[in-house]
Amino acid sequence: MYYAQRQGLGPWIKNNMKKGLDQLAQAFSLSFWQEKAKVAAFFPFYHAVEAEPQPHISPLYPLISPQQFEAELKLILAHFEPIDLGELLAWVEAGRPARKPFFHLSFDDGLSSCYHVIAPILLRLGVPATFFINGAFIDNKRLMFRHLAALIYSHLAAQKVLAPKDAKLLFSAGHAQEAELLAWADRIGCSVPDFLVQKQPYLKLEELRALQTMGFSIGGHSWDHPLYKKLSLEEQLLQTEKNQQQLALWLRQPIRAFAFPFTDHEVGLDFFDRSNLDLSFGGAGIKEEMQLGRHIQRFPMEEMRIRSGEQKLKSAFAYGSLLRSLGKSKIDRRKTARRLS
Ligand SMILES: [Zn+2]
Structure with a gap:
């Protein structure tokens, strides 16, 4: 109760509701929650997979070990079919027809473990993926x-x-x-x-090219990772386009894909109208977009506490099902556009 007195009742209730939902989530099977939340398409994403703590990453989020990463992938594979970026784009362009539950995996920030740790595991398990890259950091030119x-x-x-x-x-x-x-x-x-x-800490250009040769897709993640809601629309477009053009010079990617650095929160519809992307991605969890057919929300697999993949997915899908039943599973960007105009 001390916390409630100090912080106000709102956060206290929210915190306890989350805890209660989490306990409920763990009491049922993953398939049960998958069905409840109607998760037919799942978009998990990570940043790094490392066996040892890393000074530039560990204070930001807990690092997942190669063993845990592999266990999580095997769990996801038991419930969803893996598809590559081309298949994902075709599904979006076909109007998202019903199909067997699938997932598309992605990784942000272009960290070196993408090449050294993650790619070998993905190749062994036959899982396609997209790596979202900031051009400014490739070849370790900047931190x-x-x-x-x-x-x-x-x-x-x-x-x-x-x-x-x-x-x-x-x-x-x-x-x-x-x-x-x-x-x-x-x-x-x-x-x-x-x-x-x-x-x-980051991929070298030759490693990025090797990832593409291995069959993985490469997308943009802005030039140098600003928080988009703090930028003007022109700056947002510049950050995106400068990076996409650099990637195109390096790699000749057939699909213009982009994942927002940090979050797409409060990014208005104008950006999506003008950025000319085939596919874009946020990280808001098990949610969908109300207005944007080509924008996809992903689920962050790195949480602040270390838990098993099964615990994380149960919790995510249970929360997704709660949002769905409250009518809050869709993001409405008209409000953002109005507020900023
Ligand atoms: Zn990032």
Whole structure:
């Protein structure tokens, strides 16, 4: 009750309802929830799969090990048929006809484990996928501001000098604060150029090309990963197009696919009208779009707590079924467009 008094009753009720729903979710089978939520098409996505903690990632979300990743994929394969990006586009263009439940898997940020850890597992299990890439980071030319904040955090934590106010400052820094973060790293003796050379956190161009040769699809994830709702429409289009053109120069991708960095929340219909994408993806979970036929919501497989794939999927589908019964499973972007105009 202390929490309720401090934070107000709203969050307390919401928090306990979520806990209650989660307990209910775990009491039934995954097939039961899949049927309840009517999940005929499932779009899970990840960032990295690593056996060891990573200083630029671990403070942001828990890393999934190769063993857990493989177990999760096998679970998904038991319930859904894997399809590639071309098949997904054909399904969308055909007006989303009824078919056997399927999934399309994707990965954001172009981290090096996509090539070294993830691709071999996918090839072994016969699972196609799309990798969404930021052109600015390929070949380890720059560290994304969020990874930079996490690296500074890890550095301070390792030196046992991490103050709570530092953590708050680091994770509230935005895309526009990259220079400040670089100066901070410099001040504490954390060399970002050395980290980029030694760690090679992102894919090299030759690895990106190899992924394509292996049969995987490559899509855009913006040029350097800003939060789109903070950009003007023109900036959103520029971030997207600069990256898509760079990818086209590198790879000649047949499908113009794009996944929003962070979130598509509060991105208006104008962006979708003008960006000329074959397919685009958000990360809002088990939800659908009211106005956009070519935009797909994905489910983030990396949660703040480590749980089994089965627990995560049960929880996601149960929540999806609750939203559906409340009539809240569809995202309406007309409101966003009105509010911004
Ligand atoms: Zn991202």
